[in-house]
Amino acid sequence: MVAEKVKQLERENILLKAQVEELQNLCGTTASVPMNCEYCRNFIQHYIKIDAQYSPICSGHCVAGKQTKSRRTDDTCKAFVRKTYGRNHI
Ligand code: SF4
Incomplete structure (x- = not known):
């Protein structure tokens, strides 16, 4: 058995x-990452402070042109630009 x-x-x-x-x-x-705000160069991640540690939350804001309003990490738009993580792109 x-x-x-x-x-x-x-x-x-x-x-x-x-x-x-x-x-x-x-x-x-x-495999490539999704084209979500979370992985976009124009996305500024928001954090929450718990005790002495900052943790990312599922929202932030966009700095691309007129779209400066609050964005969720799973939002997207046609202006998506893939974030790079090289030494000169931090
Ligand atoms: S709204 Fe568009 S440009 Fe802005 S962070 Fe999201 S995908 Fe990037």
């Missing part, structure tokens, strides 16, 4: 590995 369950799990594992490999081939090994 247990041996049969282990064999079934091994078959599922082989199938899942093949599916992951296929997805990595389709999307690349570093």
Whole structure:
């Protein structure tokens, strides 16, 4: 009974590995992040201070042109510009 369950799990594992490999081939090994405000260069993250530590919340504001109003991290727009994390872009 247990041996049969282990064999079934091994078959599922082989199938899942093949599916992951296929997805990595389709999307690349570093799948791109969504085009949400959270990953946009124009998004300024807002934080909450709890005790002595700051934690990001799911909102912020946009500094792109006229859209300076409050934005949620999962919002987006056509002016999205992917955030870069290089030394000169912090
Ligand atoms: S509203 Fe548009 S430009 Fe502004 S942060 Fe969100 S995606 Fe970027």
